[in-house]
Amino acid sequence: MSKKKGKKTMTIIISSIGLLLIIAVASLFIISGVFRSPKYLEPWETTYSQKFEDPRIRLIAHGLLAANGHNMQPWKIRLDRDNPLAFYLYADSDRLTNEVDPFARQMMVTQGTFLEYVKIAGDELGYKSTVELFPQGDYDEQQLLESMNTTPVAKITLTKDNPLSSPLYDPIFLPDTNRVAYQSTKLTSEQIDQLINLTTDMNMAIKIFQDKENVDKLGSYAMNAATIEAGVTRVMKESEIIFRANEYQKNKFRYGFSFEGQGTSGLMRHLMQGLVTLFPSMNSGQAAADMFIKSAQTSVDNTPAYAMIITKDNSRSSQIQSGMLYSKLTLTAHRLGFVVQPLSQALEEYPEMKEPYNSIHLDYASDGGTIQVLVRLGKPTKEVPQSMRRDVMDLIECDPITIDIMGE
Structure with a gap:
């Protein structure tokens, strides 16, 4: 074969591969539902x-x-x-x-x-x-x-x-949760005062932690709890069932989890949606568990501060009131240029989580109170899309x- 013919053949092969890649990516976008109007x-x-x-x-x-x-x-x-x-x-x-x-x-x-x-x-x-x-x-x-x-x-x-x-x-109208890495910027004393003074109810308190000892300790709790949760099949299955893999599912159900909640947006979101629709195993079983732990580690490694809402009792009314306070905390944080992400695993009450639940309460609510909310708090490194409604x-x-x- 002459050198000229060899170059021509190689050009044809490269062009064919490129065309196949374009067709494959286009197919993933179509499977994702890129042309569907996001009614959610x-x-x-x-x-x-x-x-x-x-x-x-x-x-x-x-x-x-x-x-x-x-x-x-x-x-x-x-x-x-x-x-x-x-x-x-x-x-x-x-x-x-x-x-x-x-x-x-x-x-x-x-x-x-x-x-x-x-x-x-x-x-x-x-x-x-x-x-x-x-x-x-x-x-x-x-x-x-x-x-x-x-x-x-x-x-x-x-x-x-x-x-x-x-x-x-x-x-x-801003996303209530941001799961991406946060900047290292800490809150000022004035900002901390604004947050902890959101409640004057003696039965409820907001606590902010941004010293290294507590940030490390709470990060350890978060990782331990995430690792435990990732190993409990029935819990991971519960999340898997409500994961919406593409635009068709999101428009049909309009609740549950999706790639937006993980901070994925733009073209990458549609690529991932197409892949998971074709290969559901990418988001189930051990793959889902590994992804969950990796995401938790990224969050913990990039968190300058944590916030808690603690109530003196655990009555239904106190639980509801802590939720009302949490909305004020989230919205005030947004107004100050900060975002939050709940780290609820260590506060969950199924049997496998008993040890971290008891331990974190012993460390941070030893007077018999209940930690209703634990969140990471910081300035975002990027904005995230809104989730389904x-x-x-x-x-x-x-x-x-x-x-x-x-x-x-």
Whole structure:
């Protein structure tokens, strides 16, 4: 073969390989659903709530954006049939994550995050929100699931008022969790004071830790708990089941986990979605466990500070109130240029997590209190995309009486 023919043959081979690569990448993008409209992001639009005439629905649409465990969005709403400015919040028992949250403590914290977003949005839109916890009595803990279905967590009553601009309103539309590496920047004493003074409730406290000893200790707790969790098959399976691998699944379910939650965006997100759709084993079993531990290690290695919310007791009301405080903490952190990521594993109460749970409480809540929330806190190295949210009307339980909610 002549040298000229050899070069021509090589050029053809390289061109063929390049064409195959282009076809392969294009196929992954199509499988990912790159051309699908992300309806699961519509609730994040600042104008989303405005299409509803009912002020209750407008505020509920804001509450929908609150931080929540496993992104399950476990909220049900019943509109008061007699008072057009009142509604009831119920915990959605169908959205429990029983493996990691067997006593529904995180579920109750999540009810609180929703309520605080509603209150902040109400001030901004000109409606004072009065929140009454457990207006029909406490849960029957022996019949917890039934109680969740029949007993409201809260009654919210609105009163028309003058709009009151809140510095925490705009951050509502920012992602509540950022899992990427954080800068080494620490909080100033003034910033720490702003955060710990978010509550004046003597039964609840925010604690900030950014000294090396506590940062190292809490990082160790986080890694130990992540390693334990990665080794518990039923817990990892619970997360795997609610992972949405592509745009089709995200538009269909609109809750659970996705690559956005891991900070993956842009073209890389679609490449990963296409690959995991084709090869589900990439995100299951040992591969998922290894990825989980690696992500936790990256987080811990790039964390300048931690924050805790501790309550004196562990009542259902305290759990909810800690969630309300957590929303204020998250939104205030955003306003100060910081972001957060919950590190909930060491606070979970399934049997395999008993040792780290008891140990972290002995170190940081030795007076008998309960650590309701543990988060890493810092300035982000990059912004992350917003996560899936359901349509607000999916939260509203149908009433026999037709209500012209959208004013149409």
